[in-house]
Amino acid sequence: MLPFSIIHFNQIHDKFVEILKKNDGTVILKGLWFTNTDKLLTSDPTNAHYILSTNFANYPKGPLSKRIFQVQGDFLFNSDHEEWKIHRKTMRAFFNDRRCMEATVKVVRDSIEKGLIPFLDHVSKQGMVVDLQDLFTRLMLDSTCTLATGYNPSSLSIGFPETPLATAMDIANDTVFQRNLIPESMWKLQSWLGLGVENKMSKALHTLNNIATEYIKMKKDDIKGNVEGFDALKFFMIEKDTIRSKTTQAYNFLRDIVIVLNAGGRDTTGACLSWLFWLLSKNPSSESKIREELIAILPKDEVRTSKLFSVEELNKLPYLHGAFCETLRLYPPAPYQSRAIVQSDILPSGHHVNPKMTIVLSWYALGRMKSIWGNDALEFKPERWISENGQIKHDLSNKALFAFSTGPRVCPGKNDAFTRMKAITASIIHNYNVKVVPNHPVTPNSSIILTMKHGIKVKVTKRCT
Known part of the structure; x- marks a missing residue:
């Protein structure tokens, strides 16, 4: 994720759109192995509603x-x-x-x-x-x-x-x-x-x-x-x-x-x-x-x-x-929104998430x-x-x-x-x-x-x- 972000920094919004389109709207971006910076990037509206409404307490x-x-x-x-x-x-x-x-x-x-x-x-x-x-x-x-x-x-x-x-x-x-x-x-x-x-x-x-x-x-x-x-x-x-x-x-x-x-x-x-x-x-x-x-x-x-x-x-x-x-x-105006994870969970898209990860919701891609x-x-x-x-x-x-x-x-x-x-x-x-x-x-x-x-x-x- 880090090299990709640096190389494509000036077109980062559209590059994330390309990635999400190829992965049915949800993808896990790997960070450096020693930093616990893995991110789940999603533009899936069912995931968004689940994270922000249905299971709100688990995603502060x-x-x-x-x-x-x-x-x-x-x-x-x-x-x-x-x-x-x-x-x-x-x-x-x-x-x-x-x-x-x-x-x-x-x-x-x-x-x-x-x-x-x-x-x-x-x-x-x-x-x-x-x-x-x-x-x-x-x-x-x-x-x-x-x-x-x-x-x-x-x-x-x-x-x-x-x-x-x-x-x-x-x-x-x-x-x-x-x-x-x-x-x-x-x-x-x-x-x-x-x-x-x-x-x-x-x-x-x-x-x-x-x-x-x-x-x-x-x-x-x-x-x-x-x-x-x-x-x-x-x-x-x-x-x-x-x-x-x-x-x-x-x-x-x-x-x-x-x-x-x-x-x-x-x-x-x-x-x-x-x-x-x-x-x-x-x-x-x-x-x-x-x-x-x-x-x-x-x-x-x-x-x-x-x-x-x-x-x-x-x-x-x-x-x-x-x-x-x-x-x-x-x-x-705010193209992304991030959330932490309290307990391990499975999103509507079928992706597993855990407290060591961060969820990033991409409204721009959605x-x-x-x-x-x-x-x-x-x-x-x-x-x-x-x-x-x-x-x-x-x-x-x-x-x-x-x-x-x-x-x-x-x-x-x-x-x-x-x-x-x-x-x-x-x-x-x-x-x-x-x-x-x-x-x-x-x-x-x-x-x-x-x-x-x-x-x-x-x-x-x-x-x-």
Whole structure:
């Protein structure tokens, strides 16, 4: 496995697809004999449901995953068993809170109205070429950080200023991906010697901790001063009563909230939006259908005017929803998910697994299997998600769409992510024409988040006034 991963590092996602296709969707990858790093790689949906739902207790994240993803701290993403149950309950309380829903709507609208639209108007007037991936990543960072901390880092502005938070998160993503491919002893030695990506990771972690500390300090001052507003830091400080706590555990909890929410909201949604617009550029008929769907829900006097869409209006757009499902199928922002094994077991595919192994679920490969999706598996067809009566096929989503995971550990921010992505996409498609620069290379990056290696360069022109 190790030589293969090194040789094919730049095409690792597609190389794993080739291997899985030749092995009926499941294969054991052998690691170095003295490291206990054998991995079972699978794109079999029956295995996925068994691991993530049916026999959930036997397949936790595990201590190795926690060390690999150290940047995420101890909260939700890295926790297991009783600790995870407590974190899940806490996180659901936040996302289900009426104030969170209202704040999300406000933050999304403000980010589009005060950030996205002015920026696109500017580049449209100037005839500038813009990297849409960079744009979306910055937009999602600003809106996510606002919802998480109450503060907007204002990374989306003319000139694309460097943002320490974003830079540190990018380094962490690249480092985590490499840690998943090589034995722990190797990357730990790099870390101890202060070499390569591990040296960068150490500095990035220091930067993230300092930023989180500053946000926590400012939020405590705001709460003491009765500053209005709702965000995750304020919610957890008051609900968990950490505002008065001086313990390291309380600080770490708040620090993890800042990092986990920003990473989840920025990276995954920013990547998904980028891939959607690239797929639409390759399938102009699908973009036309989205535009027609938007026009159909508007009063005639608003069809040719600039428009921001409400949540109620966004819920009336099944084709747009299907387009996102199709994007998540072909380009899942988190292309892999790993699990440890508590007790030896036999998977539905017939493969034996044991505690010395790690299971890697490949969502990227799963979305490309003809055995699951048919001969048109590699085609972008939002229609496959829509029933004859024009509704979303939720049964198909539940069976085969794993971008937000499934079972008990399904992403708690799934609905929030769909709302934000639909609002941004609807605003752009209705108000602007977006054209990818000819011959611009678009290829997946070798990272834990499925971004584009060279971004996506586009020119934007205004449609509605």
